[in-house]
Amino acid sequence: MDRLTAFVSGAVQGVGFRWWTRSQALELGLAGSATNRADGRVEVVAEGPRPALEDLLARLGEQPSARARPGRVDAVVDLWTPARGVQGFRSR
Template sequence: MERLTAFVHGEVQGVGFRWWTRARALELGLTGHATNLRDGRVQVVAEGPRADCETLLRYLEEQPSTQGRPGIVRTVVAQWAAPRGESGFRER
């Protein structure tokens, strides 16, 4: 089990990006949250098997998106850590 924290830069607020991220994470069986940050980024925290977290990360980074991702993603900065026990997947 791993904890992925991804900071998504671009035009990703107010376009359904968090909802889309939540849907993909739930399809993959991940827990965590997608949160709008004051500076315009979205922070995505996902916990689960490393391979499933890496799949979500690929979906976030993919150019162009084959998964119907809304918004425009310019950069994704990923960090890995030990899981903290997230439950469910929320939009904040």
């Protein structure tokens, strides 16, 4: 199990992006959270099998999104670390 932390920048706050991210993560069987940051980015933390995390990362950055992703993503910066054992997926 791995942990992906992705910082998503663009027009991603106030448009349903966190809700969409949660639905994608749950579809992939991942746990974690999507959180608005004060600098306008959304921080996505997800844990699970590496292939599912890589799929989520690809979905976050798709241009244009084939999955009707809300907002506009300009960049996604990812960080990989060992899983910590989080459960569920929350939007904050």
